[in-house]
Structure formats: structure tokens, C-alpha cells
Amino acid sequence: MNKLVLITGGSRGIGRESALYLAEKGCDVIITYHSNKDAADDVVSRIKEIGRSATALALDVSQTDTFSHFADVVETQLKSEFSRKELDVIIHNAGMGIYKSFEDTTESDFDILMNTHLKAPFFLSQLLLSMIAPQGQIIHISSGLARFSLPGYTAYATMKGAVEVLTRYLAKELATKQIRVNTLAPGAVETDFGGGAVRDNTELNRSIANQTALGRVGLPDDIAKALAMLVSDDSSWVTGQRIEASGGMFL
Numbered sequence: 001m002n003k004l005v006l007i008t009g010g011s012r013g014i015g016r017e018s019a020l021y022l023a024e025k026g027c028d029v030i031i032t033y034h035s036n037k038d039a040a041d042d043v044v045s046r047i048k049e050i051g052r053s054a055t056a057l058a059l060d061v062s063q064t065d066t067f068s069h070f071a072d073v074v075e076t077q078l079k080s081e082f083s084r085k086e087l088d089v090i091i092h093n094a095g096m097g098i099y100k101s102f103e104d105t106t107e108s109d110f111d112i113l114m115n116t117h118l119k120a121p122f123f124l125s126q127l128l129l130s131m132i133a134p135q136g137q138i139i140h141i142s143s144g145l146a147r148f149s150l151p152g153y154t155a156y157a158t159m160k161g162a163v164e165v166l167t168r169y170l171a172k173e174l175a176t177k178q179i180r181v182n183t184l185a186p187g188a189v190e191t192d193f194g195g196g197a198v199r200d201n202t203e204l205n206r207s208i209a210n211q212t213a214l215g216r217v218g219l220p221d222d223i224a225k226a227l228a229m230l231v232s233d234d235s236s237w238v239t240g241q242r243i244e245a246s247g248g249m250f251l
Contacts, residue, residue: 001232006030006074006087008061008124009094011040013191014141017220018091018227023047023054025228028082030074032059032094055081061094061120062112071127078131086133089231092121092163093141102154110155117159122166134178139230140167142185142242148250160185164242171240180239182230187246189218213248222247 005022009015010031019029020043029047033040033056040056047054055077059070078084095117098109125138132138142164145157164183171181188208209216226245229235 001026001228003088003231004028004030004078004082004084004086005089005091005231006032006128007091007093008032008059008120009034011036011043011056014186014189014220014223015091015093016043018093018224019043019054020046020050021221021224021228022231023050023052025232026052027231028053030054030077030087031056032061034058034060034094053082059094061124062115064115064119064123067124067127070124071131074128075131085131087128087131087136088133089137089139090125090128090132091139091141091227091231092124094120095141097153097156099152100155101152105155113155113159117156118162118166121163125170129174129177129179132177132179135180135236136178137180137182137231138170138174139227140164140181140183142183144185144187144244144246144249146185146242147244167242168240175239180236182235182238182240183242184223184226184230185242185244185246186223186226187212187218187244187249189220189223191220208249211250212246213251216247218245218247 005027007015007019010019011033019031023029031043044054044056057073121140140163142160145153146160146164167181167183174181205217223245
């Protein structure tokens with residue numbers, strides 16, 4: 001593909017697999033990580049072994065007051081590490097989950113989810129907008145939980161629903177710059193997200209598989225392949241869309 005892709009939350013789970021898969025497809029990659037530098041460095045090393053360029057930058061997406069400095073660092077890295085001035089794709093993947101009933105969700109819970117899943121993609125894209133190449137793309141990672149409802153995810157799913165609205169509005173506004181904006185919504189995936197419940201709880205895993213048309217829970221590389229489809233030029237006429245990659249969960 002020969003694109004430069006920035007993936008937030010690229011040191012583990014879906015972000016990690018996506019970074020590696022996109023590198024295999026010919027992309028150079030910038031990943032961000034929250035605290036696990038060793039894991040991020042391992043991703044960078046693997047990408048370089050593939051023969052592509054990569055770097056890892058620290059970023060806490062819940063802290064919007066750090067975004068301006070982060071944008072400056074990205075601009076510097078573009079020149080020094082990639083000999084470029086622009087990104088081709090930004091994938092807003094970094095996130096965290098809080099499993100609580102509506103009654104038990106605190107304002108603090110709500111705020112951290114909002115900062116991480118809604119304010120981060122809004123304001124980070126705003127600050128990086130001048131660095132996105134014409135014909136570039138912004139991809140938001142949402143969730144199947146924005147389509148179907150399960151108790152305990154009210155606040156989390158509310159943020160993902162808002163991100164899907166943001167996708168449509170940005171697709172309209174940024175079309176003048178020929179920047180496409182889309183949402184990819186995974187279903188249940190075997191990662192360490194939410195404490196690894198889907199991956200590690202055999203009963204839960206089996207229950208979800210029984211409610212999924214293709215008969216199993218998703219794997220990180222399932223989502224990585226769907227992202228690669230969106231990143232590729234084959235999707236050049238797709239913008240403002242929500243694409244769910246869930247294996248047909250809760251149809």
C-alpha cells in the first residue's frame with residue numbers, strides 16, 4: 001500500500017495486530033502506547049524486521065492537554081524518521097472499558113470514557129489535520145455495542161455511538177480536503193480488553209460464539225484485515241460509513 005499510518009493504542013490487542021498486518025501490506029507505521037514501552041518497542045522491532053519503517057510514541061489519550069505537544073512530536077518524527085511531511089491515515093484505536101450498570105456508573109467513570117473515546121479522536125484529529133495528506137483518511141474504532149445493547153456497557157456504548165455521529169459529520173466537513181472518514185466497529189474480540197473476559201472466560205466465549213453467525217468469537221487479526229481493507233485504495237469511494245466486523249453477532 002505504501003502508506004504512512006498512525007495507530008493510537010498500537011502496543012497490544014487490535015492495535016498491535018493491525019500495525020503488524022498493515023506493515024506486511026507495505027505500510028510504514030507510527031504507534032502510540034500508554035505506558036508499556038517494552039511492548040511498543042517490540043511492535044516497532046517486528047515491523048522493521050518486515051522491512052518497513054516504524055516508531056512508537058507515548059500518549060495518554062485521556063489527557064487532551066498533552067495533544068499539542070504530541071502533534072509537535074509527530075511533525076518532527078515525520079521529517080526525521082520517515083522523510084515525509086504528511087500522514088496518510090489516522091486510526092483512533094486506543095481505548096479502555098468500564099463494565100458497570102447505569103445505576104453504578106459514576107461521573108468519574110463517565111468522564112474517563114468520554115475523554116478517551118470521544119474527546120481524544122475529536123481533538124487529536126483537529127490538531128493533526130494539517131498533517132493529513134490529500135486523499136488521506138481518518139478511521140474511528142467503534143463497537144458492535146453501538147448497534148446492540150448489553151447491560152453494563154451504557155456509558156461505553158454511549159461514547160461509541162457519539163463517535164459514529166462524529167464520523168458522518170467529519171466525512172462531510174473534510175470532504176473539501178478529499179479526506180475520508182469512516183468507522184470500523186468490531187464485535188467481541190479475544191484480547192486483554194476489559195480484563196480479557198472474552199478471551200479467558202470459556203463460558204462467555206461460547207455464549208458469544210453461539211450468538212454469532214459465523215460461529216466463533218473474533219480474533220485481533222480479523223479486525224486487522226478489515227482495517228487493511230479500509231486503509232487500501234480499494235475503499236477510495238467509501239466515506240461516512242459504519243462498517244461492522246463482528247462475524248454477524250446478534251443479527
